[in-house]
Amino acid sequence: MTSTVLGNRTSWEPLRLTHLKPSFNSTDLALASRQDVWHKFIVFDAGKYDKEEVLIAIILACDPEVLLPVMYKVENNNKGTFLTKCTSGVIENLVKQNLSVKLKTGHILKIDIVLGFLGMQDLHLNPHNSITQTLHYKYESVKKILNLDDFQNEKSLGSIYCPISVPRVLLFVLRCAKVGILGNIRETRLPIRELSLRWNGLEGISLFEKFFNYHLTKLDLRHNQITDINSLRYFSEFKITELWLDGNPLCTKYTSPEDYIRGVRNVFRHLQKLDGIVIGVQRKLVPIMQSNYLGDSSRFGLIKQFVRHFFTLYDQDDRIVMKGLYDKNAFYSMTLGSGANYNHKQIAKVFSSNRNLLKFVDYAKCHEFLLQGPEQIISMMRKQPPTTHHLRTFHVDLLNYGESHIAIAVQGVFHFKDFIPPLMTFNRTFILIAKVDNEYNIINDQYHIDMAPPNVTGLDNNSAKLESREAPKISLTVLSPSEKNQLLGFLHELTTMNTAYCQQFLENARWDIRVAINTFMKAYTVNDIPPEAFK
Missing domain, CATH: 1.10.8.10 (Ubiquitin-associated (UBA) domain)
Incomplete structure (x- = not known):
């Protein structure tokens, strides 16, 4: 490496380490050790695999050092490239592995590294500072809540890939949290009451530092990959009174709700509420209930995608955008509850297709109002007033599923845009059938609406809505x-x-x-x- 000084800037010659002849001499070490340069990683054949699969394999290969990829992209010849600022230990670890990384599938990826590819003045980005600042904003100081849901896809991180499913990366992020939350205060533990880690692919949490103070009482780990409750023993020293584990493989290991509660309580001895259900109180003839039931969660991604997609389209001003959702033989029917107040009567005037048998005078109309085919269905929906659905009030039940069908029930709260609310409740039962190329269409849609009970209030400002989303554009x-x-x-x-x-x-x-x-x-x-x- 040659180095010259131009004004206040030190220049250097980039050096390439190749998998064809892996080596790491003193000159390479000197450039790898510099903290004012970016290194470029070239991953051959990376385009054949998912981004997460490739990058996590590389990050794991650098253990115990931490590597955070930046600006990952796949070029036309299937080469994946990214930039990183890392220690010389990362480079040395990879060279010792002959610049080869093994994927979970067993495939081997070859890597070249261009040391000193860019200088700090060429790319003004500091991953450590960006993560620290993000954590500062993800912390609610009044309620003492730290929300790290789906952290690797956090928009404020930009092109920085930071998967906290990797234990070393989680450790790094929590250290950054101390700086972002505590600042210069000489505290040793984070003042957190609630910690949310949903959708992070976590298989367990094993930390060897004391990060949280003893006020931590609520832990949300929904929709991760936790298979054993013992992998969460790190939290056994805290008085966790509320725990969420829905959507983890471990939930399917137990034969009964009682066994599940007993197994979890072996680790969380102070637990009072599990998955939203109060436990530890005597129950007589009262079944354990959950706000959402999705079986073994194997269909969760599909159901979540369908629910958001359907109601986003349904909340558009013109429901013509729903064309393509219904099968050519689909059936649709709607019913309106039997309320008697003024607001209910005003809304009932709009729904001429109300198929409520309790209100029929002419029962021949029960066949007339059973619509078949997408043309009839969408034409009827376009006549109905535009709506705003409140996503956070939704409850979803998976009623039945097989290789070629899924039956789900969705209920929640909405209001009509053109009416002065009252809030309304709905219950919608869908049967979806599988088509070619892993696509699904609606074959049956049963829709029921009614006035919301008096205790359902205050949702207009506090509940997530779907009306702000435009109709999705089809990506080719x-x-x-x-x-x-x-x-x-x-x-x-x-x-x-x-x-x-x-x-x-x-x-x-x-x-x-x-x-x-x-x-x-x-x-x-x-x-x-x-x-x-x-x-």
């Missing part, structure tokens, strides 16, 4: 294989180019057929398409 980058083949056939028929060139045009256009056709026309006009394309 996630087309199924059969849809891609259809586009290839269409472009081939239109242009007479062979399949290889048609695929090249579509891939460059991210499978947007309109962009591909425009690109072809421009290139064809200036004779910029080789004759081989038409062979």
Whole structure:
């Protein structure tokens, strides 16, 4: 490495460590040890695998050192690249492993590292400071709540990849939390009452430092990958009175609710509330209830995606955007509760399709109001007044599922945009059937609405709503294989180019057929398409 001083800036020659001949000499060490440079990692064949799979494998390979990738991207030749500022120990660990990283699937990824690729003045980003500042804003000082839900996708981190499912990264983040929350105060433990760690892929929490004070009483670990309650013994010294474990594999290991409670209490001896249910009190003929029931949670991702997608579209001013959700043979019916007050009567005038048998005079209409087919269904929905659904009031039950169908019931609170609220409650039962390419359509939709009880108030300002979301735009980058083949056939028929060139045009256009056709026309006009394309 050569180093010269230009004004106040020290320049250097970047050095490349290659997997073809892994080595790490004193010159490499000197550049790897500098704290004012960024190193570039080049991961070969990374494009064949998920981003998380690749980056977590690399982070784990650096243990016990911590590496935080920045600005990860996959180039056209399937090479993945990212930048990082790390210790020389990280580089040395990887060189000792011959710059090779093993994925969970057993596949091996080869890595090259360009030491000193950029200087700090070329990329003004400090991951440590960014994480510390993010943690400062994620802490509610009045309620003493630290919310680290889905932390690796936290928007304020930008391009910094920080998966706290990796124990060393979690340790690093909690150390940053001390700086972000405590500042310069000489405290040794975080003043936290509630800690939320949902959606982080955690398999357990094993820490060897005392991070939290003894006021920690609520712990939310929903939707992680925890398989054994003993992997949470770190928290046994705290008086945790409320614990959430829904959506973890360990929940399916117990044969009865009583066994589940007993197993959890072996670790959390002070527990009073588990998954939202009060425990430890005598129950007589009262079943254990949960706000959401999703079986073994294997369908949770699909159900969550469907519920948000459906009600986002339903809350649009024009429900024509729902076209495509219903199967060609789908049935739809709606009923309105039998209230008698003024507000209820005003709303009842709008719903001419009310199929409530208790209110029918002419029972022949019960068949008339059972709508079939997407045209009838969406036409009826477009006549109904626009709505605003309150997402945080939703409760979802998985009623039944198989290889080709899912039946779910969704209930919650909403109000009509054009009416002075009262708030309304709804219960909607969907049956979804599987189609080709892992898509689902609604085959049955039963919809019931009624006036909300008097005790349901104050949701308009405090509850998450769906009305602020625009109708999702379809991205052509996630087309199924059969849809891609259809586009290839269409472009081939239109242009007479062979399949290889048609695929090249579509891939460059991210499978947007309109962009591909425009690109072809421009290139064809200036004779910029080789004759081989038409062979």
